[in-house]
Amino acid sequence: MSLLVSRLLLLTVTICALATDYTQAQQQQQQQQASFDTTHWDDDETHFNSSLSAILVPRVVGSRGHEQVRNYLVNSLNGLGFQTEVDEFKQRVPVLGELTFANVIGYINPQAENFLALACHYDSKYFPNDPGFVGATDSAVPCAILLNTAKTLNTYLLQQFRNRRDLGLMLIFFDGEEAFKDWTNSDSVYGSRHLAKKLARSGQANLGQRYIDRIEVLVLLDLIGARNPKFSSFYENTHGLHSSLVQIEQSLRSAGHLKGNNRMFLNRPAGGLVDDDHRPFLEENVPILHLIATPFPDVWHTPRDNAANLHYPSIRYFNRVFRSFVYEYLKRHTAPVDLRFHRG
Ligand SMILES: *[C@@H]1O[C@H](CO)[C@@H](O)[C@H](O)[C@H]1NC(C)=O
Numbered sequence: 001m002s003l004l005v006s007r008l009l010l011l012t013v014t015i016c017a018l019a020t021d022y023t024q025a026q027q028q029q030q031q032q033q034a035s036f037d038t039t040h041w042d043d044d045e046t047h048f049n050s051s052l053s054a055i056l057v058p059r060v061v062g063s064r065g066h067e068q069v070r071n072y073l074v075n076s077l078n079g080l081g082f083q084t085e086v087d088e089f090k091q092r093v094p095v096l097g098e099l100t101f102a103n104v105i106g107y108i109n110p111q112a113e114n115f116l117a118l119a120c121h122y123d124s125k126y127f128p129n130d131p132g133f134v135g136a137t138d139s140a141v142p143c144a145i146l147l148n149t150a151k152t153l154n155t156y157l158l159q160q161f162r163n164r165r166d167l168g169l170m171l172i173f174f175d176g177e178e179a180f181k182d183w184t185n186s187d188s189v190y191g192s193r194h195l196a197k198k199l200a201r202s203g204q205a206n207l208g209q210r211y212i213d214r215i216e217v218l219v220l221l222d223l224i225g226a227r228n229p230k231f232s233s234f235y236e237n238t239h240g241l242h243s244s245l246v247q248i249e250q251s252l253r254s255a256g257h258l259k260g261n262n263r264m265f266l267n268r269p270a271g272g273l274v275d276d277d278h279r280p281f282l283e284e285n286v287p288i289l290h291l292i293a294t295p296f297p298d299v300w301h302t303p304r305d306n307a308a309n310l311h312y313p314s315i316r317y318f319n320r321v322f323r324s325f326v327y328e329y330l331k332r333h334t335a336p337v338d339l340r341f342h343r344g
Pocket residue numbers: 045046049312
């Protein structure tokens with residue numbers, strides 16, 4: 001991804017100018033989440049480690065590793081009780097020519113009215129001089145976190161949550177986030193552009209609603225796994241959700257479930273935007289919660305972004321906060337949450 005993209009900044013400013021009642025929705029959201037009596041869920045780090053080791057291989061689009069990881073994601077989602085879909089397409093790209101991409105999507109309650117969508121990208125970046133690049137923080141760890149969240153919440157997801165009509169859960173593993181040559185709007189986020197377009201086209205004729213409009217929020221994880229990451233709030237309309245992460249961190253800390261003195265979730269706006277897989281969804285007015293470490297890990301896009309440089313205490317910590325956040329969102333949800341920007 002690329003940092004501080006002015007085009008996106010402009011886009012956001014334009015959307016914000018059109019916003020009228022997002023503040024109200026945000027206040028409602030904050031009231032709903034004013035106090036957290038957070039349920040504690042046990043870790044399953046054995047599962048996390050085995051998921052990560054399956055994903056942590058060179059997996060450039062079109063390679064054998066890529067196909068293996070894609071199959072691993074499908075099998076894991078099926079094993080966790082998700083209905084799984086593969087959104088496959090071919091596209092010509094710089095340097096490597098025509099490639100086959102495949103987003104992998106898992107659903108619980110696929111017929112639900114609305115969805116919480118959790119996302120990451122599973123492709124690794126192509127470096128002609130570094131065929132061994134594994135992208136540990138970018139984004140093998142985020143993908144393992146999503147699978148681990150589903151695993152540790154599995155009894156809840158498959159018992160109480162299953163068959164809810166108001167809300168479903170989507171896990172999205174985007175393909176082709178990385179640029180093959182230089183990051184531009186057309187050489188980047190191949191998978192998410194394809195999926196956003198597909199979800200914006202499709203819908204149920206009788207409801208007259210597009211699938212993409214049923215996503216209440218897209219939570220995008222990226223660049224996680226290095227020591228002591230910091231997460232700020234990027235978008236005003238999801239600031240309430242970001243604050244709930246801050247509060248959950250605080251509650252878990254008070255209950256003795258988090259170690260160390262560093263705070264991970266900062267109750268403050270980010271100093272700029274980061275262009276990433278959420279762009280095509282943002283352009284369709286999907287609310288975005290961008291959980292990307294800023295500053296970026298210093299191993300970013302170097303051969304050092306590997307297993308040896310991961311920081312397990314930080315990963316464990318993130319897993320705990322994130323898992324509680326997902327659980328609380330699903331459990332507290334009773335009515336549609338509308339955080340979209342509305343034209344006045
Ligand atoms: C997971 O892997 C890390 C790094 O190798 C290790 O420190 C940790 O003990 C492992 N956890 C389990 C439960 O095996």
